[in-house]
Amino acid sequence: MKVVFVNQFALRPTDRGSLRHFYLAQYLVSQGYQSEIVTSDIHYNSREKLVWNQSIEVHDGVTFKVIKGRRYSGQISRLFNHIQCAIKGFFYLVGSLRPGDVVVGSSPQPFLAFTSYLAAKVRRVRFIYEVRDLWPQTLIDLGGLSRSHPMVQVMFWIERLLARRSEKIVVLMPLAGLYFSEAHRIPVEKIIWVGQGVDTSVAVAKFSSALVESAPVDIVYAGSLGAANRMEFLLEVAGQLQLAKVNVHFSIYGDGPERKELEAMAMHLGLKNITFFGALARKQVLGKVAESDFAIALAHNSPLYKFGISFNKLFDYFLAKKPVIFIGDVARNPVTDADAGFVIPDGSPGEVAQEMIKIIGNTPEYLSSMGDRGYRFLVTNHDHKVTGQKFLNLISSQSGI
Numbered sequence: 001m002k003v004v005f006v007n008q009f010a011l012r013p014t015d016r017g018s019l020r021h022f023y024l025a026q027y028l029v030s031q032g033y034q035s036e037i038v039t040s041d042i043h044y045n046s047r048e049k050l051v052w053n054q055s056i057e058v059h060d061g062v063t064f065k066v067i068k069g070r071r072y073s074g075q076i077s078r079l080f081n082h083i084q085c086a087i088k089g090f091f092y093l094v095g096s097l098r099p100g101d102v103v104v105g106s107s108p109q110p111f112l113a114f115t116s117y118l119a120a121k122v123r124r125v126r127f128i129y130e131v132r133d134l135w136p137q138t139l140i141d142l143g144g145l146s147r148s149h150p151m152v153q154v155m156f157w158i159e160r161l162l163a164r165r166s167e168k169i170v171v172l173m174p175l176a177g178l179y180f181s182e183a184h185r186i187p188v189e190k191i192i193w194v195g196q197g198v199d200t201s202v203a204v205a206k207f208s209s210a211l212v213e214s215a216p217v218d219i220v221y222a223g224s225l226g227a228a229n230r231m232e233f234l235l236e237v238a239g240q241l242q243l244a245k246v247n248v249h250f251s252i253y254g255d256g257p258e259r260k261e262l263e264a265m266a267m268h269l270g271l272k273n274i275t276f277f278g279a280l281a282r283k284q285v286l287g288k289v290a291e292s293d294f295a296i297a298l299a300h301n302s303p304l305y306k307f308g309i310s311f312n313k314l315f316d317y318f319l320a321k322k323p324v325i326f327i328g329d330v331a332r333n334p335v336t337d338a339d340a341g342f343v344i345p346d347g348s349p350g351e352v353a354q355e356m357i358k359i360i361g362n363t364p365e366y367l368s369s370m371g372d373r374g375y376r377f378l379v380t381n382h383d384h385k386v387t388g389q390k391f392l393n394l395i396s397s398q399s400g401i
Contacts, residue, residue: 045254228300
């Protein structure tokens with residue numbers, strides 16, 4: 001049996017970013033399965049073209065097939081890129097799938113997941129639908145589109161079709177099954193939560209928190225810089241802390257479509273307590289997080305998050321054993337589940353800044369214990385072997401193996 005993961009933005013272990021499908025595929029290979037990942041050469045965050053030496057590469061036993069695409073900047077060219085990738089992916093899959101294979105169509109964008117389903121149907125092989133983002137709902141709740149918008153209607157139709165026709169639905173958000181039950185009347189037993197997997201064997205040196213009078217408290221953000229990440233609010237909080245003359249510094253590691261606007265905003269506000277370092281290799285980022293005093297994440301207060309979250313950055317923070325400051329009100333927050341930090345549900349920038357001043361005042365020993373709890377939570381629930389076995393159980397239970 002060959003398991004084919006189809007995700008336009010899946011990455012090789014040599015690339016910067018989430019390696020969810022590589023870890024799942026790698027685990028399946030270790031258990032005697034063949035595994036392939038169909039992806040593209042455009043990086044999701046930076047939108048840069050990735051360098052591929054050939055159209056098919058093998059990394060640690062996992063085969064990667066790249067679909068060549070064009071860089072995009074605006075929404076129209078982005079849509080064209082997604083549709084072009086979906087069409088190319090369909091023809092590749094129709095020509096390469098064999099009896100007994102399993103196709104896993106992932107939805108960082110819905111069109112390639114849709115054509116991967118069509119290819120699986122043509123070749124009469126099993127299809128599993130993996131939901132990374134609730135696309136129609138995301139466009140409504142965070143993108144400001146109405147339910148009657150043509151793009152929302154198309155995506156809702158695709159989502160419903162894939163949810164109903166797939167063998168199983170794999171979700172990354174722990175309560176996303178409620179969404180499919182409510183929106184599409186999908187039986188809950190068809191929906192399986194397989195969270196993000198992390199290689200917890202990566203060695204990350206643990207540093208003691210500085211938290212001394214002479215050094216600023218270093219708070220690290222490591223992740224995407226896009227509309228969903230609420231970074232404008234973080235800059236406003238930084239401004240309030242600067243006005244209050246709090247000795248704190250925000251280190252921002254990451255890239256995304258809003259980076260230039262955020263840098264311009266920081267300059268306009270005259271912020272001296274924030275630095276944008278750009279994207280780094282994951283090991284470097286983990287080292288920077290480990291050297292910091294706190295790590296921070298934010299979420300919009302949106303109905304979308306009543307189904308939970310799946311933020312890669314939180315697992316990197318846990319891996320680096322750092323206490324987390326989370327700003328936003330979400331269901332099934334891993335920071336709360338792990339007792340690995342502080343959650344500030346809501347408030348104005350000034351109110352949040354006051355809460356952060358209180359948080360900074362905790363003892364190094366107390367903060368270190370939070371970091372340790374986050375790491376233990378990660379190893380127990382999100383080690384890539386744990387999530388890999390969960391996925392293997394899913395495909396095995398349906399095939400009679």
